Amino acid sequence: xxxxPNDCPFGxxxxxxxxxxxxxxxxxxLFHLADEGVLRFGQLRKRIPGINQRMLTNQLxxxxxxxxxxxxxxxxxxxxxxxxxxxxxxxxxPLLFQLKKWGQDYIDFQIAMSEE
Amino acid sequence: xxxxPNDCPFGxxxxxxxxxxxxxxxxxxLFHLADEGVLRFGQLRKRIPGINQRMLTNQLxxxxxxxxxxxxxxxxxxxxxxxxxxxxxxxxxPLLFQLKKWGQDYIDFQIAMSEE
DNA sequence: CTGTATCCCCCTCGATACTG
DNA sequence: CAGTATCGAGGGGGATACAG
Numbered sequence: 001x002x003x004x005p006n007d008c009p010f011g012x013x014x015x016x017x018x019x020x021x022x023x024x025x026x027x028x029x030l031f032h033l034a035d036e037g038v039l040r041f042g043q044l045r046k047r048i049p050g051i052n053q054r055m056l057t058n059q060l061x062x063x064x065x066x067x068x069x070x071x072x073x074x075x076x077x078x079x080x081x082x083x084x085x086x087x088x089x090x091x092x093x094p095l096l097f098q099l100k101k102w103g104q105d106y107i108d109f110q111i112a113m114s115e116e
Numbered sequence: 117x118x119x120x121p122n123d124c125p126f127g128x129x130x131x132x133x134x135x136x137x138x139x140x141x142x143x144x145x146l147f148h149l150a151d152e153g154v155l156r157f158g159q160l161r162k163r164i165p166g167i168n169q170r171m172l173t174n175q176l177x178x179x180x181x182x183x184x185x186x187x188x189x190x191x192x193x194x195x196x197x198x199x200x201x202x203x204x205x206x207x208x209x210p211l212l213f214q215l216k217k218w219g220q221d222y223i224d225f226q227i228a229m230s231e232e
Numbered sequence: 233c234t235g236t237a238t239c240c241c242c243c244t245c246g247a248t249a250c251t252g
Numbered sequence: 253c254a255g256t257a258t259c260g261a262g263g264g265g266g267a268t269a270c271a272g
Contacts, residue, residue, distance in 0.1 A: 012165075013219030014143040014212065020222055022138040024245080027130040041254055049128075052246065057255060066222075067229055078253040079252080088225050095214055096130065102211055103129030106136055106182075109204050113183055140265080157234055171265065173235060194233040195272080 020066055021092065025051055025059045030085070031100060033069060034093045038084045068092065136182055137208065141167055141175045146201070147216060149185060150209045154200040184208065 021030060025048065032047045033039060039047070045056055060083060063069045068089040074080040085092070137146060141164065148163045149155060155163070161172055176199060179185045184205040190196040201208070 012144055013223065014147045014216045015140065015219075017215050017219030017222055018138060018140075018143040020219075022134060022143075024131065024134070027134040027138075028128055031130045045254095052248095053255065054247090054257095055245065058245085067225065073254095077252090079255080081254060091218065091221060095211075095218055098211055098214060099133050100130045102207065103131075103133030103136075105207060107129065107132060109183060161234095168266065169235065170237095170267090174265085189234095193272090195235080197234060 020068065021095075023059070025055055026063060027096070027099065029056075029059055029063065030068070030089070030092060031096045033083060033085050033089070034096045038082050041081050041083070044083065063089075136184065137211075139175070141171060142179060143212070143215065145172075145175055145179065146184070146205070146208060147212050149199060149201050149205070150212045154198050157197050157199070160199065179205075 021027060028048045028051075029044060032044060041056070041060075044060075045051065045053070048056070060069065060071070064071050067086055070084050070086045070089075072082040072084075074082070137143060144164045144167075145160060148160060157172070157176075160176075161167065161169070164172070176185065176187070180187050183202055186200050186202045186205075188198040188200075190198070
């Protein structure tokens with residue numbers, strides 16, 4: 001997080017947004033929660049190939065910290081922890097779906113470029 | 117860039133998109149180009165406080181490499197280099213403005229959280 | 233003005249093993 | 253099942269100096 005959000009003369013709100021939802025995994029995590037609602041830790045892991053436990057825990061904590069996702073622990077054995085978007089996190093949905101759509105276009109474009 | 121874009125079972129197109137436009141500076145660079153059109157190296161630098169020459173050059177090269185921005189060198193002294201979005205880069209515009217809007221909401225939300 | 237070239241630190245991230 | 257602990261490699265990123 002930037003120390004002083006007020007020294008953002010022009011387009012740096014974009015930077016702030018990128019810090020919140022950017023990085024290697026956050027986008028994928030958020031997309032799945034936006035797409036499917038409530039998901040357990042293990043369900044998220046299955047949906048994000050390549051991520052390991054450490055990273056998943058790590059990123060989930062950061063998203064929880066800034067109020068984008070909610071974490072619910074059930075005191076049962078075996079343990080069960082649910083993750084979902086908060087009310088504020090829901091405001092990300094249009095962005096995430098647009099991001100996904102653009103990502104598909106981007107992949108197609110890269111393929112077209114490499115084939116020319 | 118991910119090696120095999122095809123091993124993206126579910127929401128990983130979001131990951132791919134984040135790799136292309138994510139990171140500390142790319143969002144800001146793209147936003148300014150989307151907002152103002154053609155900008156010179158030095159103009160970009162002035163608009164992105166905190167970035168240094170190395171990083172600006174670095175990120176511009178990456179964006180150029182994947183076909184999002186176009187670089188035009190004018191053989192004059194002193195040198196002049198223009199940057200602008202490519203036709204494909206233009207498809208990012210709605211995303212960037214939405215990103216900026218959400219970033220503002222996010223900043224407000226963080227302030228509200230810390231004041232509660 | 234628009235870059236390269238070095239140097240180096242830190243922090244992210246991955247692999248693996250272990251725990252309640 | 254859902255984590256934590258530890259270690260280590262790698263690269264992102266900054267400061268500075270130099271070049272065309």
